[in-house]
Amino acid sequence: AQSVTQLDSQVPVFEEAPVELRCNYSSSVSVYLFWYVQYPNQGLQLLLKYLSGSTLVKGINGFEAEFNKSQTSFHLRKPSVHISDTAEYFCAVSGRGTSGTYKYIFGTGTRLKVLA
Amino acid sequence: EAQVTQNPRYLITVTGKKLTVTCSQNMNHEYMSWYRQDPGLGLRQIYYSMNVEVTDKGDVPEGYKVSRKEKRNFPLILESPSPNQTSLYFCASSAVLAGGPREQYFGPGTRLTVT
Numbered sequence: 715a716q717s718v719t720q721l722d723s724q725v726p727v728f729e730e731a732p733v734e735l736r737c738n739y740s741s742s743v744s745v746y747l748f749w750y751v752q753y754p755n756q757g758l759q760l761l762l763k764y765l766s767g768s769t770l771v772k773g774i775n776g777f778e779a780e781f782n783k784s785q786t787s788f789h790l791r792k793p794s795v796h797i798s799d800t801a802e803y804f805c806a807v808s809g810r811g812t813s814g815t816y817k818y819i820f821g822t823g824t825r826l827k828v829l830a
Numbered sequence: 831e832a833q834v835t836q837n838p839r840y841l842i843t844v845t846g847k848k849l850t851v852t853c854s855q856n857m858n859h860e861y862m863s864w865y866r867q868d869p870g871l872g873l874r875q876i877y878y879s880m881n882v883e884v885t886d887k888g889d890v891p892e893g894y895k896v897s898r899k900e901k902r903n904f905p906l907i908l909e910s911p912s913p914n915q916t917s918l919y920f921c922a923s924s925a926v927l928a929g930g931p932r933e934q935y936f937g938p939g940t941r942l943t944v945t
Contacts, residue, residue: 820872
């Protein structure tokens with residue numbers, strides 16, 4: 715079965731500092747990996763995705779993530795955060811299960827709070 | 831404009847009164863899905879559909895029904911709502927690759943309160 719773990723429920727960081735939000739997944743099959751962002755009182759929008767190819771993927775707003783198959787991780791990074799990056803970030807995995815299911819699994823989210 | 835629409839955006843109802851939340855997408859996506867979002871629990875998949883007349887349970891299907899009679903529509907039905915179904919609900923759609931669904935496009939959400 716697939717699962718996604720975001721160990722950090724909250725991450726405070728000062729403006730212009732770097733940040734890393736951690737995501738680990740488990741799956742017995744090949745998966746696709748995603749990061750979504752949810753600003754307060756809004757829906758979810760895609761930050762970046764890994765489908766295949768280069769393991770370093772770049773997304774919107776200066777974010778990037780690296781797919782590490784051996785460590786089953788897909789950590790999100792930004793070298794310098796802004797106040798406007800304050801939001802909740804969700805890691806997600808999709809894949810075809812052995813029983814033919816196509817579930818889409820989200821982590822529990824990491825609330826990033828950027829401090830002035 | 832590519833979009834997923836949901837209605838209503840806000841709904842307050844009473845225990846046991848059947849309700850339907852509609853979802854429609856205009857991107858010709860095969861995959862559609864319903865999620866509920868609760869504090870500290872992230873998004874949990876309720877049901878999903880791979881195509882017309884093909885639906886399957888997600889992780890929290892109890893108390894919900896869905897149907898997919900047309901490719902663009904995927905309504906969520908609560909036959910007898912209970913207070914523990916008070917939540918924020920999202921509909922989403924995506925294209926599908928050989929290995930699974932691609933990135934999801936989300937609707938604006940429906941905030942449901944059951945008293």
